[in-house]
Amino acid sequence: MALNVLICDDSLLARNQLKKSLPADFDATIVTASNGLEALTVLQTQDIGLVFLDLTMPELDGVGVLEAIKAQALDCLVIVVSADIQPQMQQRVMELGALAFIQKPASADKLAAVLHKYGLI
Amino acid sequence: MTALHFTEEQRDCLQELVNVAMGQASDKLARYLATMVHLQVPAIKLVDTQQLPQHFAQRYQQQSVSLISMGFFGDQGLRGEAIMLYQLANVDVLARLLEYSDDDSSEAEMLTDISSVLTTTFLNGLAEQLDNSFSYAAPRILSSRDQHFADKLAATAQQWQLALQVDIRYQLTDYSFHCDMILLIPGEAVLRLRQMLDQILASF
Numbered sequence: 001m002a003l004n005v006l007i008c009d010d011s012l013l014a015r016n017q018l019k020k021s022l023p024a025d026f027d028a029t030i031v032t033a034s035n036g037l038e039a040l041t042v043l044q045t046q047d048i049g050l051v052f053l054d055l056t057m058p059e060l061d062g063v064g065v066l067e068a069i070k071a072q073a074l075d076c077l078v079i080v081v082s083a084d085i086q087p088q089m090q091q092r093v094m095e096l097g098a099l100a101f102i103q104k105p106a107s108a109d110k111l112a113a114v115l116h117k118y119g120l121i
Numbered sequence: 122m123t124a125l126h127f128t129e130e131q132r133d134c135l136q137e138l139v140n141v142a143m144g145q146a147s148d149k150l151a152r153y154l155a156t157m158v159h160l161q162v163p164a165i166k167l168v169d170t171q172q173l174p175q176h177f178a179q180r181y182q183q184q185s186v187s188l189i190s191m192g193f194f195g196d197q198g199l200r201g202e203a204i205m206l207y208q209l210a211n212v213d214v215l216a217r218l219l220e221y222s223d224d225d226s227s228e229a230e231m232l233t234d235i236s237s238v239l240t241t242t243f244l245n246g247l248a249e250q251l252d253n254s255f256s257y258a259a260p261r262i263l264s265s266r267d268q269h270f271a272d273k274l275a276a277t278a279q280q281w282q283l284a285l286q287v288d289i290r291y292q293l294t295d296y297s298f299h300c301d302m303i304l305l306i307p308g309e310a311v312l313r314l315r316q317m318l319d320q321i322l323a324s325f
Contacts, residue, residue: 011137012130016325056140056160067170083144088157103249104312 002029003120004047008065009054009081010041014104018052018081021108026121036060040068048076048121051099052106055089066096068074079114081106125283125311127167131318138321139163139179142246143289149242150291153235154218157294164288170278170305173286177206178299185209186270189236190277192258195243198313199253201306202281203244204263204274205236211298218296233260239291243302251317281305 003095005028009015015032022028031046033039042048042068051069055062062080069078080093083104100114115121127135140163147158168176187207194200213227215221221231224287237260248255264273278284285304292299306314 011133011140013134013322013325020325054143056162058162059305083141084160085144085148086151086157088151104144 002027003049003059004029004031006031006033006039006042006046006051006076007047008033008036008051008057008062010034011054014054014106016083018106018111021106021111023108023112023115023121025114036062036065036068039065043069043074043076044072051076051078052081054104055080055093057083063092063096066093066098070097077120079120097110125167125308127315127318130322131315132165134318134322135314136163136165138247138250139165139287139289141250142243146239146243147244147291148251149238150235153238154215154293156218159292159294161290161292163270163296166286167311168286170264170284171302172283173284174271174275177274180301181206181208181270186264187212187232188263188270188273188277189232189260190263191240191260193255194257195248195251195255196211196252197253198246199251199255199306199310200315201285201304201310202277203240204277204303204305205232205240206270206301206303207232208299211300214293214296217228221247229262233262236260239300239302243289250321251314255319276284280307282308283311 007015007018019030031042033042035057053062053065078098079100080098081102081104086104099118102110144161147160151158177201187209189205191203216231219231221227241257244255263271263277285306287304289302290299
């Protein structure tokens with residue numbers, strides 16, 4: 001059964017890049033959001049199993065989304081995909097419950113490695 | 122007025138490349154200053170260079186600003202000049218963080234050092250994503266405390282047709298400091314850049 005996956009990034013290029021870089025054997029139904037507020041709406045109304053989450057976004061940033069997921073006890077895995085590679089930021093998102101951190105730009109190799117590591121493929 | 126412009130797809134693509142490059146530069150700055158840098162969404166726009174001095178004069182009204190410039194040269198005609206603008210009111214914070222003395226020559230050295238770190242890291246990150254590579258001229262100070270920066274910016278900007286204005290704010294989490302970056306690029310380099318962006322877009 002396909003996993004419902006949300007890709008949240010304010011950049012169309014980044015969303016397309018990530019979508020195209022997912023492994024061919026990753027059975028997923030993809031939905032997208034272009035900022036944190038849109039992402040929360042999707043998470044509150046759809047059964048999403050996995051989120052690929054950017055951090056630097058307008059309206060509500062990725063840290064805000066992680067905080068909301070935690071506060072509302074939303075049941076989903078989150079993989080952060082971000083250009084904000086500072087160690088303190090990586091530590092912060094992991095403390096907020098992110099499963100993994102992938103440095104942008106997301107490549108097929110990086111995605112496959114993380115999905116494999118956590119048994120998602 | 123030039124007819125050069127970016128489509129919405131090209132602008133989005135360039136903004137994402139800038140975002141990734143900015144992340145790398147921020148990480149370097151954070152390590153350099155031993156603090157954390159708060160990243161904001163970078164705003165980019167292509168503007169006529171004649172409008173630049175007025176724009177920044179308004180933004181930095183009644184504030185002393187220092188300008189540091191660095192030329193860059195890439196493959197396939199991609200070249201330009203990167204300018205960093207610093208509010209001098211914030212420079213003391215940096216000097217304390219980096220333990221520079223507070224005389225003018227030390228201030229100049231400090232701003233040149235930071236500009237070199239930020240500009241080369243940012244541009245290397247951009248070049249890598251464009252499958253290009255840049256070489257750099259030595260950074261130089263265009264204006265200091267005693268000079269009016271808008272005049273200096275006007276004199277430099279008039280050598281170029283277009284400016285890719287990249288509003289990058291490097292805001293430190295623990296301290297009040299930010300600076301702006303402007304990339305000045307000639308018209309033919311904008312055309313090359315558009316072709317490169319189209320190639321990236323076509324691959325996704």
